[in-house]
Amino acid sequence: MMSRPALTALAQSLPETVPFVGPEALERRSGRPFRARLGANESGFGPAPSVIAALAHAAGDVWMYGDPENHDLRHALAHHLAVAPENVMVGEGIDGLLGLVARLYLNPGDKVVTSLGAYPTFNFHVAGFGGQLITVPYEADRESLSALAEAARRENARLVYLSNPDNPMGTWWPAAEVESFAASLPDTTLLLLDEAYGETAPAGTLPPLDVTRPNILRFRTFSKAYGLAGLRCGYAIGEAQAIRAFDKVRNHFGVNRQAQVAALAALADQPYLEASLANIAAGRDTIAAIARDNGLTPIPSATNFVTVDCGRDGAFAMAVLQALANRGVFVRKPMAPTLDRCIRISVGRPEEIAIFAEELPGALRVAG
Amino acid sequence: MMSRPALTALAQSLPETVPFVGPEALERRSGRPFRARLGANESGFGPAPSVIAALAHAAGDVWMYGDPENHDLRHALAHHLAVAPENVMVGEGIDGLLGLVARLYLNPGDKVVTSLGAYPTFNFHVAGFGGQLITVPYEADRESLSALAEAARRENARLVYLSNPDNPMGTWWPAAEVESFAASLPDTTLLLLDEAYGETAPAGTLPPLDVTRPNILRFRTFSKAYGLAGLRCGYAIGEAQAIRAFDKVRNHFGVNRQAQVAALAALADQPYLEASLANIAAGRDTIAAIARDNGLTPIPSATNFVTVDCGRDGAFAMAVLQALANRGVFVRKPMAPTLDRCIRISVGRPEEIAIFAEELPGALRVAG
Numbered sequence: 001m002m003s004r005p006a007l008t009a010l011a012q013s014l015p016e017t018v019p020f021v022g023p024e025a026l027e028r029r030s031g032r033p034f035r036a037r038l039g040a041n042e043s044g045f046g047p048a049p050s051v052i053a054a055l056a057h058a059a060g061d062v063w064m065y066g067d068p069e070n071h072d073l074r075h076a077l078a079h080h081l082a083v084a085p086e087n088v089m090v091g092e093g094i095d096g097l098l099g100l101v102a103r104l105y106l107n108p109g110d111k112v113v114t115s116l117g118a119y120p121t122f123n124f125h126v127a128g129f130g131g132q133l134i135t136v137p138y139e140a141d142r143e144s145l146s147a148l149a150e151a152a153r154r155e156n157a158r159l160v161y162l163s164n165p166d167n168p169m170g171t172w173w174p175a176a177e178v179e180s181f182a183a184s185l186p187d188t189t190l191l192l193l194d195e196a197y198g199e200t201a202p203a204g205t206l207p208p209l210d211v212t213r214p215n216i217l218r219f220r221t222f223s224k225a226y227g228l229a230g231l232r233c234g235y236a237i238g239e240a241q242a243i244r245a246f247d248k249v250r251n252h253f254g255v256n257r258q259a260q261v262a263a264l265a266a267l268a269d270q271p272y273l274e275a276s277l278a279n280i281a282a283g284r285d286t287i288a289a290i291a292r293d294n295g296l297t298p299i300p301s302a303t304n305f306v307t308v309d310c311g312r313d314g315a316f317a318m319a320v321l322q323a324l325a326n327r328g329v330f331v332r333k334p335m336a337p338t339l340d341r342c343i344r345i346s347v348g349r350p351e352e353i354a355i356f357a358e359e360l361p362g363a364l365r366v367a368g
Numbered sequence: 369m370m371s372r373p374a375l376t377a378l379a380q381s382l383p384e385t386v387p388f389v390g391p392e393a394l395e396r397r398s399g400r401p402f403r404a405r406l407g408a409n410e411s412g413f414g415p416a417p418s419v420i421a422a423l424a425h426a427a428g429d430v431w432m433y434g435d436p437e438n439h440d441l442r443h444a445l446a447h448h449l450a451v452a453p454e455n456v457m458v459g460e461g462i463d464g465l466l467g468l469v470a471r472l473y474l475n476p477g478d479k480v481v482t483s484l485g486a487y488p489t490f491n492f493h494v495a496g497f498g499g500q501l502i503t504v505p506y507e508a509d510r511e512s513l514s515a516l517a518e519a520a521r522r523e524n525a526r527l528v529y530l531s532n533p534d535n536p537m538g539t540w541w542p543a544a545e546v547e548s549f550a551a552s553l554p555d556t557t558l559l560l561l562d563e564a565y566g567e568t569a570p571a572g573t574l575p576p577l578d579v580t581r582p583n584i585l586r587f588r589t590f591s592k593a594y595g596l597a598g599l600r601c602g603y604a605i606g607e608a609q610a611i612r613a614f615d616k617v618r619n620h621f622g623v624n625r626q627a628q629v630a631a632l633a634a635l636a637d638q639p640y641l642e643a644s645l646a647n648i649a650a651g652r653d654t655i656a657a658i659a660r661d662n663g664l665t666p667i668p669s670a671t672n673f674v675t676v677d678c679g680r681d682g683a684f685a686m687a688v689l690q691a692l693a694n695r696g697v698f699v700r701k702p703m704a705p706t707l708d709r710c711i712r713i714s715v716g717r718p719e720e721i722a723i724f725a726e727e728l729p730g731a732l733r734v735a736g
Contacts, residue, residue, distance in 0.1 A: 003555045003556055004555060004556065004582035004583060004609075004610075005473060005526065005527075005555075005556050005557065005558035005582065005583050005610075006473075006526075006556065007472050007473060007613060008472065008473065008474065008475050009475075011471070011472045011473070011613065011616055011617065014616040014617065015616065016612050016613070016615035016616055017615065017616070018436055018437070018615065018620045019620060020436065020620070020621075021436075022433065022435050022436045022437060022621075024435040024437070024439060025435070025436075025437055025439070028439065037432070040432075040433055042431050042432055042433060043431050044431065045431070046428055046430075046431045047427075047428070047430055047431055051427075052427045052428050055423070055424070055427035055430065055626075056423070056424035056427050059415075059419075059420045059423035059424050059427070060414055060415070060420050061598065062414075062415055062423065062595070062596055062597070062598040062599050062626075062630065063410050063411050063412065063413070063414045063415055063595040063596065063597055063598065064405070064408075064410055064597060064598050065390065065408055065410060065591075065597045065598055066598050067390050067392040067393070068386055068388065068389075068390045068393075069386070069390060069392070069393055071392060071393070071396065092460065092619065092622055093619075093621065093622070095619055095621060095622070096619050096622060099619055103379070104375050104376065104379045105373060105374070105375060105376065105379070106376065107376050107377075121620075128616070128617050158373065158374075159373075187371045187372060187373075188371055188372065188373055188374065189373065190373035214372035214373065215372060215373050223433075227430070227431040228430055228431065229430070229431055229432060229433045230429065230430040230431065230432050230433055230434050230624060230625030230626065231430050231624050231625065231626065232621070232622060232624045241372075242372075242373075244384050245375060245379065245384070247384035247385065247386065248379055248382040248383065248384050248385070248496070249379065249382065249496050251460065251461075251463055251464050251467055252386045252387060252388070252489075253388075253390075253461065253463060253600070254460055254461070254463070254464060254600060256598060256599050256600045256624055256626070256627065257598030257599065258423075258430075258598065258599065258624070258626050259624065262430065
């Protein structure tokens with residue numbers, strides 16, 4: 001055999017994997033397009049008309065690299081958040097920023113605490129830089145703040161990850177509890193507070209921003225309520241030195257020009273965001289009602305999806321998911337023990353939710 | 369002082385830097401927009417009208433994540449290149465892919481060979497993963513194949529980087545020389561052959577694709593001749609196992625949806641590419657003539673820019689660049705010894721090149 005360039009030992013140990021199979025891949029396998037795309041927590045209400053117009057207007061400008069400093073967007077975000085521009089870093093979605101954090105902070109073997117069943121892409125990045133994941137179970141379908149904090153202290157964890165509101169369960173903690181949790185962590189443990197679903201949460205869920213603390217980075221995105229998932233634009237908020245560290249390693253020209261254009265336009269159109277939030281809240285209610293009509297139990301949600309307890313074990317919930325897919329309905333489901341009894345339905349447009357309503361009874365019959 | 373989460377030792381050692389200052393940052397500093405944007409090797413001719421239409425048409429779809437497998441684009445590229453889809457990986461520009469290569473292959477201290485004055489973003493990635501850069505000088509304004517190969521063998525280099533055609537000099541080697549160079553490398557040295565400017569090169573510059581060799585990765589992009597720099601879309605071509613390795617670490621949802629749409633449309637519009645290539649060739653001739661008219665020496669170019677020997681030292685060329693900037697003309701320049709006597713002018717639209725022609729005599733007077 002010909003010898004070949006060697007990957008690092010770490011890279012050799014990693015699987016060739018994708019944290020999530022995309023709906024397009026499932027469609028290619030089945031040979032049929034989904035009739036309802038309700039699995040990826042995207043916003044079926046789409047971006048604002050003002051954003052679509054801005055993207056169309058700027059389409060001819062894509063020959064130019066985007067501003068590597070993301071200056072205008074950082075400044076607009078800082079103004080919107082009432083922090084300074086040096087407290088904001090824009091990146092290629094929260095996914096991209098989480099990868100950079102893993103790279104900046106993790107030595108091989110460093111401990112990272114998260115909940116068993118929480119965001120797989122974060123775990124992918126931690127494993128990808130050789131971090132050691134320590135997981136604690138959810139408690140009553142919420143991430144357990146006490147167990148996360150206890151594990152972080154016990155393991156002297158380098159990073160601890162919390163999503164609030166939570167994905168995949170949709171549950172949340174009020175701000176005061178999150179603040180107590182953060183205060184209970186070692187100064188040397190960096191809290192990654194993923195607020196991707198912050199806009200859809202009830203008032204009082206997001207703690208006030210405090211950019212003086214060097215051990216909290218908060219993450220938000222244009223992918224969810226703003227409806228820009230396909231453009232890859234998220235941001236981190238934190239203390240200035242922690243934010244500057246991204247400049248050591250980020251792909252400076254990585255945030256594409258259309259993302260910057262769209263995010264600026266989206267941020268400027270708060271009335272559309274408000275309308276989307278109302279649509280999302282109504283859609284949650286509809287999905288919850290459909291679940292109850294079918295004898296299932298919707299879990300209260302602060303996000304743009306509803307996680308539904310199918311009342312039996314993980315195999316049953318998987319069979320429901322599969323039967324829905326066979327009927328053209330794309331949903332996803334949690335995979336960790338106890339959470340795996342659920343399926344997760346993203347709030348889509350009413351016509352797609354109607355398809356879900358139509359197909360759920362048949363799917364439950366087949367699965368049962 | 370409050371203790372804080374510690375960066376890795378490597379991250380601590382890295383500067384907070386940007387490999388290139390964007391023209392927008394220069395405009396913010398001066399308070400004036402550039403009248404001619406001729407510094408970033410973008411295509412002032414812009415994307416094809418068919419691409420602009422496709423982007424505008426797809427603007428409403430950006431609420432959906434892009435396909436993480438980039439399936440359609442990979443297949444279209446494979447067909448275009450007459451290789452298999454498993455020989456192609458799409459990434460967030462060549463920049464993004466080079467970062468992944470550094471991550472996959474470099475242990476701290478591993479040797480990486482490149483030319484002194486070659487692509488700074490590659491060096492940024494190598495340093496960012498703790499690689500040790502070994503540089504060899506250019507020879508007569510070309511990357512020295514013999515010196516690169518000799519250094520790679522001597523140092524048992526993990527990676528060796530060659531851009532052909534070359535940036536920042538615009539020079540090139542014919543395919544046969546590149547093939548001999550590749551054949552002379554150790555089997556365990558991975559050749560990164562950056563062909564970002566491949567489309568603008570004369571016939572016979574790009575070696576035929578051979579995807580059986582595990583130690584060559586070739587990189588191409590939609591940023592240059594195709595005019596899509598702002599969308600971040602490049603691709604690697606190589607042996608299947610080397611290509612699959614990207615799946616271990618890449619940000620799977622990182623290639624944005626608009627990039628995939630635009631790249632597919634651009635690839636399908638080869639007549640527009642041909643027209644752009646003709647415009648670029650004509651623009652090179654115009655820039656060369658302007659240089660000669662001002663007593664300067666244009667270096668023959670296979671790229672979408674012309675590097676011009678200003679005939680004196682680096683300080684003089686820098687003064688010319690600065691004087692051009694003060695007159696609203698954005699160009700860049702090589703910084704390494706001997707190359708630094710030059711400035712580099714990207715082929716832009718005729719009206720921007722006309723502004724360069726108008727301002728160059730005054731800039732030379734001031735600099736002189």
